[in-house]
Amino acid sequence: MKPGNILTLVILLGLVALLVLVPQLVGSRVVERIATALAISLVLVVGLQTFTGNSGILSFAHVGFMGIGAYASAVLTIPVQMRGMALPDLYGVLAQIQVTPLVGIALGGVVAALVAALVAYPLMRLSDAPAVITSFALLVVIYTVLQHWSAVTNGPRTLFGLPKATTLPLTAAIASVVIVVALAFKESRTGLLLRASRDDERAAAALGAGIPALRWRAFILSALIAGIGGALWGHFVTSFSPKAFYLKETFVILGMLVIGGMNTVTGAVIGAFLISLLFEGLRALETALNASGVFANQVVGVTEIVLALAMMAVMFLQPGGLFAATEIGPLILRRFTRRAPP
Amino acid sequence: MQTLLQFTIDVLSLGGAYALMALGLVIVYGILKLVNFAYGELIMVAGYGLFLMNGSGLPWLVMAAVAVLIAVVTGVLTEYAAFRPVRAKSVTAVLITSFAFSTILQNAALLFISPRPRNVPLPDLFSQTVAFGGILIPARNLITIVASIGLLLLFAFLMKRTVLGIAMRAAATQFRMARMLGVPANLIISTAFAISGFFAGVVSLLWIGRIGSVTPGVGLEPLLVAFIATVIGGMRSLQGAVLGGFLLAFINTALNYLLTQDLLQFRDAFTFTLVILILLWRPEGLIRGPATGQRT
Numbered sequence: 001m002k003p004g005n006i007l008t009l010v011i012l013l014g015l016v017a018l019l020v021l022v023p024q025l026v027g028s029r030v031v032e033r034i035a036t037a038l039a040i041s042l043v044l045v046v047g048l049q050t051f052t053g054n055s056g057i058l059s060f061a062h063v064g065f066m067g068i069g070a071y072a073s074a075v076l077t078i079p080v081q082m083r084g085m086a087l088p089d090l091y092g093v094l095a096q097i098q099v100t101p102l103v104g105i106a107l108g109g110v111v112a113a114l115v116a117a118l119v120a121y122p123l124m125r126l127s128d129a130p131a132v133i134t135s136f137a138l139l140v141v142i143y144t145v146l147q148h149w150s151a152v153t154n155g156p157r158t159l160f161g162l163p164k165a166t167t168l169p170l171t172a173a174i175a176s177v178v179i180v181v182a183l184a185f186k187e188s189r190t191g192l193l194l195r196a197s198r199d200d201e202r203a204a205a206a207l208g209a210g211i212p213a214l215r216w217r218a219f220i221l222s223a224l225i226a227g228i229g230g231a232l233w234g235h236f237v238t239s240f241s242p243k244a245f246y247l248k249e250t251f252v253i254l255g256m257l258v259i260g261g262m263n264t265v266t267g268a269v270i271g272a273f274l275i276s277l278l279f280e281g282l283r284a285l286e287t288a289l290n291a292s293g294v295f296a297n298q299v300v301g302v303t304e305i306v307l308a309l310a311m312m313a314v315m316f317l318q319p320g321g322l323f324a325a326t327e328i329g330p331l332i333l334r335r336f337t338r339r340a341p342p
Numbered sequence: 343m344q345t346l347l348q349f350t351i352d353v354l355s356l357g358g359a360y361a362l363m364a365l366g367l368v369i370v371y372g373i374l375k376l377v378n379f380a381y382g383e384l385i386m387v388a389g390y391g392l393f394l395m396n397g398s399g400l401p402w403l404v405m406a407a408v409a410v411l412i413a414v415v416t417g418v419l420t421e422y423a424a425f426r427p428v429r430a431k432s433v434t435a436v437l438i439t440s441f442a443f444s445t446i447l448q449n450a451a452l453l454f455i456s457p458r459p460r461n462v463p464l465p466d467l468f469s470q471t472v473a474f475g476g477i478l479i480p481a482r483n484l485i486t487i488v489a490s491i492g493l494l495l496l497f498a499f500l501m502k503r504t505v506l507g508i509a510m511r512a513a514a515t516q517f518r519m520a521r522m523l524g525v526p527a528n529l530i531i532s533t534a535f536a537i538s539g540f541f542a543g544v545v546s547l548l549w550i551g552r553i554g555s556v557t558p559g560v561g562l563e564p565l566l567v568a569f570i571a572t573v574i575g576g577m578r579s580l581q582g583a584v585l586g587g588f589l590l591a592f593i594n595t596a597l598n599y600l601l602t603q604d605l606l607q608f609r610d611a612f613t614f615t616l617v618i619l620i621l622l623w624r625p626e627g628l629i630r631g632p633a634t635g636q637r638t
Binding site for chain 2: 133
C-alpha cells in the first residue's frame with residue numbers, strides 16, 4: 001500500500017474514532033444520538049461513493065436500497081409475538097423466523113445486494129443522462145413497491161417494533177469497515193478499470209474493460225452497503241414508513257457526497273461530517289423559530305433550501321466538490337514533500 | 343367496439359400530455375446534452391400561478407396565459423440560475439445544480455404557501471362530459487387531444503420552417519459547428535428553456551386540470567413521465583420524445599385495463615419493467631437521432 005493511502009486511512013478512521021470519543025467526553029445523550037446518526041450517514045454516503053465515485057454515474061436509487069435493507073431487517077427481527085400487530089398479513093414462513101438484530105442488519109445488506117444484482121444488470125449498459133434517469137425511476141419503483149406491498153412493509157403506514165440495536169460503537173465500527181472497503185475497492189483492479197471508464201468510456205472500452213460488468217459489481221457493493229446502512233438506521237429509529245426512503249433523504253445523501261467530492265472517499269467522509277453538522281444547526285434553528293412563534297405558519301423546508309444553496313455554491317466554485325480528485329493522504333504528503341513544480 | 347374507442351381516446355389524451363411533457367425536457371437535452379431536473383417544478387409554478395390568481399376576477403383564458411408565462415419565465419430563470427454558471431464544466435455538476443434548484447422551488451412553495459393541496463380555478467368545460475359513439479368522454483380529454491396535437495404540429499412547423507427552428511436543430515446536431523456559423527449560443531439555449539417552460543405551462547394546465555389541485559410535489563409525476571418517455575424514445579430526438587410519450591401512455595392505459603385492482607397499485611413497477619426490457623433491446627432508445635454528442 002502506498003504511504004498516501006495509509007495516511008488517508010489513518011485520518012479518516014481517526015475522524016470516526018473522534019466521533020465515538022466526543023460523546024463519551026461530553027456525556028450527553030443528544031450528542032450521542034447526533035453522532036450515531038452521523039455515523040449512519042457515513043455508511044450511506046461512502047456506500048454511494050463506491051458506485052457513483054468510481055463509475056461517474058449519479059445513482060438516485062441508493063436510498064431505495066437503504067429502504068430495502070431497513071425493511072428486510074425489520075421483517076426478520078421484529079419479535080414474533082409482536083408480528084401479529086406490526087405485520088398482520090406477513091407470509092406464513094417469514095412470520096415464524098426471528099433473528100438477532102446483528103444478523104438482521106447483515107441480511108438487510110444481502111437482500112439489498114440481491115435485488116440490486118437482479119434489476120441493475122440491464123441498466124449498467126446505459127451511460128450519462130439515461131443512466132441517471134433510469135436510476136431515478138428505479139428509486140420511484142422501489143418506493144412504490146415499499147408503499148404498496150402491505151404484507152411485508154405495512155403499506156404506507158408506519159412500521160414499528162424494531163428492536164433498538166444500533167449503538168454508536170457498532171455503527172462507528174461498521175462505518176470504519178465501510179471506509180476501508182471503499183478505499184480498497186477504489187484501488188482494486190475493478191475500481192481502477194472503472195475509474196478509467198469514468199474518465200474516458202471509449203478509451204477504457206477499447207483497452208478491453210467490460211464496462212457493464214464492472215459497473216454491475218460496483219453497484220452491488222454499493223447496494224450491499226446501502227442495505228446495511230438502512231438496517232442500521234431502522235434499528236436506530238425503530239419505527240419508520242416508506243416516506244423516509246425517498247427524495248428528501250436522497251437529496252441529503254447526494255448533497256453530502258457532492259459537496260465533499262464524489263470522486264474520493266475523503267470527500268464522502270468530509271461531506272457527511274460537514275452536512276450533518278450544518279443540518280443539526282439548521283434544524284435547531286428551525287425548531288427555535290417555530291417555538292418562538294415569530295412566523296404565523298410553521299417554518300418548514302428552510303433546511304433543504306440552505307442545503308440546496310450550499311450545493312449550488314460548491315458546484316459553481318468547484319464542480320468536483322471539496323476533494324475533487326485526490327484523497328487527503330496524498331494531498332498532505334504532496335504539500336510537505338516540497339518538490340519542484342513540474 | 344366501445345371499449346376500443348374508449349381505449350383509443352384514453353391513450354390519445356394521456357399520450358398527448360405525455361408527449362408534451364417529454365418534448366419540453368428533450369428540447370433542452372437535445373441542445374445541451376444536459377437533463378433539467380427542475381422541469382417538474384415549472385409545472386408546479388404554473389399551477390401555483392393559477393392558484394394565486396384564484397378570485398382575481400380575470401377571465402380563465404387570461405389566467406391560463408399568465409400561468410404559462412410564469413412557467414416560461416421560470417424556465418429561463420432556471421437556465422440562468424442552475425445551468426449557465428456550470429454548463430461548460432461538468433455534466434454531473436449540472437445534474438446537481440438543477441436538482442438543487444428544483445428542491446429550492448419545492449421548499450419555497452412549502453414554506454410560503456402550504457404543504458397541503460390548493461384548489462386551482464378551472465373553467466366548467468373541464469368537468470363536463472361529451473356523449474360520443476355510446477360512451478361518455480370527459481371534455482378535458484378531448485381538449486388535451488386537440489391542444490397537444492395542435493401544439494405538436496405548430497412545433498414541427500417551427501422547427502422545420504423557421505430560421506430559429508433550423509438554428510436550434512443545427513445546435514442540437516453540432517453545437518460547436520453551429521456557433522462557428524454564427525448561431526448565437528446563449529440566445530438559442532435561452533430560447534430552448536423558454537420553449538421548455540412553455541410546454542411545461544401548457545402541460546400544467548392540462549395535468550392540473552385532471553387533478554384539480556396543486557401541491558409542492560405535483561411536478562414529480564410529469565417529470566418522471568418525461569424522463570421515461572425520453573429514455574424509451576431516444577434522448578436525442580424530438581420525434582423520439584413524442585413517440586416515447588405515446589408509447590408510455592399506451593403501456594400505462596393498457597395496464598389500467600388489464601391489471602386487477604390489487605395489482606394496479608404496482609402499475610409503475612410494471613411499466614418500469616417494460617422500460618427495462620425496451621432498454622435491453624435498444625439502449626439508445628427507439629429513435630437514435632443525430633449521432634454526435636458534442637457539448638459546448
